[in-house]
Amino acid sequence: MAESSRWSRVVIAGVITGAVLVAFDRGGENDAPVRSAVVPSRIDIPSLGIKAPLMKLGVVDGEVELPPYEEPDVAGWVKDSAVPGDEGSAVILGHVDTKTAPAVFYKLKTMREGQAIKVVRSDGKVAQYRVDSIEQVDKDEFPADRVYLENGLRLITCGGRFDWDKNEYDDNVIVYATLVKPAAPEA
Numbered sequence: 001m002a003e004s005s006r007w008s009r010v011v012i013a014g015v016i017t018g019a020v021l022v023a024f025d026r027g028g029e030n031d032a033p034v035r036s037a038v039v040p041s042r043i044d045i046p047s048l049g050i051k052a053p054l055m056k057l058g059v060v061d062g063e064v065e066l067p068p069y070e071e072p073d074v075a076g077w078v079k080d081s082a083v084p085g086d087e088g089s090a091v092i093l094g095h096v097d098t099k100t101a102p103a104v105f106y107k108l109k110t111m112r113e114g115q116a117i118k119v120v121r122s123d124g125k126v127a128q129y130r131v132d133s134i135e136q137v138d139k140d141e142f143p144a145d146r147v148y149l150e151n152g153l154r155l156i157t158c159g160g161r162f163d164w165d166k167n168e169y170d171d172n173v174i175v176y177a178t179l180v181k182p183a184a185p186e187a
Contacts, residue, residue: 040077040084042120043092043155048107054119057093067095072103081148084119085127085183089148092119096157096169105157109136109173117153117177125183129153132176136160139172146176153177 040054057065057076067076075094082088095103117129129152136159137143147154153176160171 038083038121038123038125039079040090040092040119041122043075044118044120045111045115046118047111047115050104050107052094052104054092064093066093067104069095069098072098072101075104081154083121084129084153085121085125085179087151089150089152089154090119091147091154091156093156096159096173105155105173108155108157108175109134109159111175117155117175119153120186121183123183124185126181126186127153127179127183128181129177130180132178134173134175136171136173138170139168142172143174147174152179 039056042051042053044051052073052075055067055074055076056079057067058079059065064078065076067074072095075092077084078091078093081091084090084092094105094108096105096108097103111131111134113131113133115131117131119127119129121127132152135143138160147156155175155177157173158169158171159173160169162169
């Protein structure tokens, strides 16, 4: 995935929208719950042969961090989204490629409805999801509400045509998945 400040702006807009709505729903900053210390540590997608470590991604200078290009086999969990296995929208980002090779989510666009995704958490539990749908959307039409406000796991990477003038892909590939097995100890 090429560096894309426009993509980052779209993602951060969704994170902010989701965070604002959650804050309003919970009654304000004084009533906000303490966030869990549990974090996702690995994503497994058996059908694609992926077992990738997860890093936390935050927001820096108004833009969502991306996993480092120097670590193409690492994906990142947006720490302001839900912890996979918990209620809410859990968002994981990964690069499709680097300047020289495929990256962790290179095959993401080949996922199919019904395939399994597992997320291993730092508490030793595993949340299992089933793919509901995959879509490729123009970055200017990014479905922020669907990505950040609906329950489930969202995997996001770049896709479509690479615009050499802008040095970025035109589209995003988004996988939507539903929790089918609540977080339970890894077998």
